[in-house]
Amino acid sequence: MSPVSVTSSRIVYDALKASGVRLVSALPETWLVHLIRMAEEDPEMILVRLAKEEEGVGISAGAHLAGVKSAMLMQNHGLLASINGIVSCAQLYRIPLLMLISYRGEFGERDPWQTEGGGVTEDLLRALRIPFSCLDNVSHVAPRIAKAQTLSLSANKPVALLLCRDLMWEER
Amino acid sequence: MLRIDALRAVYDRLEHRVVVTIMGAVAAELQSLGHRPNFFYLQHAMGLASSMGLGIALTKPDRQVVVFDGDGSVLMNLGGLTTLARYKPKNLVHVVFDNESLLSVGGFPTATSTGSDLAAIAAAAGVPRTGAVRTIAEFTKAFDEALSAGALTTLVAKVDAVGPAQFVTDLSLLENRFQFQRYLKST
Numbered sequence: 001m002s003p004v005s006v007t008s009s010r011i012v013y014d015a016l017k018a019s020g021v022r023l024v025s026a027l028p029e030t031w032l033v034h035l036i037r038m039a040e041e042d043p044e045m046i047l048v049r050l051a052k053e054e055e056g057v058g059i060s061a062g063a064h065l066a067g068v069k070s071a072m073l074m075q076n077h078g079l080l081a082s083i084n085g086i087v088s089c090a091q092l093y094r095i096p097l098l099m100l101i102s103y104r105g106e107f108g109e110r111d112p113w114q115t116e117g118g119g120v121t122e123d124l125l126r127a128l129r130i131p132f133s134c135l136d137n138v139s140h141v142a143p144r145i146a147k148a149q150t151l152s153l154s155a156n157k158p159v160a161l162l163l164c165r166d167l168m169w170e171e172r
Numbered sequence: 173m174l175r176i177d178a179l180r181a182v183y184d185r186l187e188h189r190v191v192v193t194i195m196g197a198v199a200a201e202l203q204s205l206g207h208r209p210n211f212f213y214l215q216h217a218m219g220l221a222s223s224m225g226l227g228i229a230l231t232k233p234d235r236q237v238v239v240f241d242g243d244g245s246v247l248m249n250l251g252g253l254t255t256l257a258r259y260k261p262k263n264l265v266h267v268v269f270d271n272e273s274l275l276s277v278g279g280f281p282t283a284t285s286t287g288s289d290l291a292a293i294a295a296a297a298g299v300p301r302t303g304a305v306r307t308i309a310e311f312t313k314a315f316d317e318a319l320s321a322g323a324l325t326t327l328v329a330k331v332d333a334v335g336p337a338q339f340v341t342d343l344s345l346l347e348n349r350f351q352f353q354r355y356l357k358s359t
Contacts, residue, residue, distance in 0.1 A: 063227040063230070067357055
């Protein structure tokens, strides 16, 4: 069994559903496997598997203008790969985006290749003026997702939630 | 073939369809023929017009969506063709105006000028209907066939590398965006 937490993934997924999300775009990454599977198995959810995360900005923009709430599932390196789309589509056109970003490369990271992106993630979000919060404990997952989406929709802006190791990974 | 002539040839078909265009010459030329509230011009974020079209097509399955794309934009998001092909929305017609050039930013030649074949790439990605046309008559016929085919189509229209004198119009980006959203909500 992968040490990725099924329990936490379920809580995150249920919170997305409860906040009205009906389309999820995703690029697979280890921490997101259960979330993507849950979206795939849910007949009420449209799952769009991407070739590159930036496509998800366009897909979410289209869904928003069509009146459908969406979320983007990506790794923090996917955020790095999406910056022009976030700036030149979502921010330029005042499009809300709910981005759930697996926060690889923070304390406890064992994969050397994840460490550089981890070090720039929060500074990058601040530079882009994207409001963000960390999800590192199951107790605040649902309210933070709901509040993040509320702000995203009222401000017509992207927001980010960082899926942290303490939430997503069951150490053993 | 001039792109504006191709747009003019099918303009009347766009009246009740959802239209997304790329930036620059395509946006300015379509606006010059007459803006409508069902037209959205993605004036930046090159490559994402087809992704926006996919997002609308998947969430508005009862509406037909037309994307007017370009060679430079498609080349920036070739992976997006594989995503279009993966979901094959029957209500999406993807037109690529291929002038073999990044016209809006100085006219530098793109890879389609040295042989990269976007219709073949789309077909190999798995888009069920693809084609390439070079005349207004061919374009009009292929566009009408795509509208009635009931299958995702990528239609590459080879056009001359000429465009309007200027790209900025008097329609602000946000005015366009909110008007378009209101249109989609009301229909």
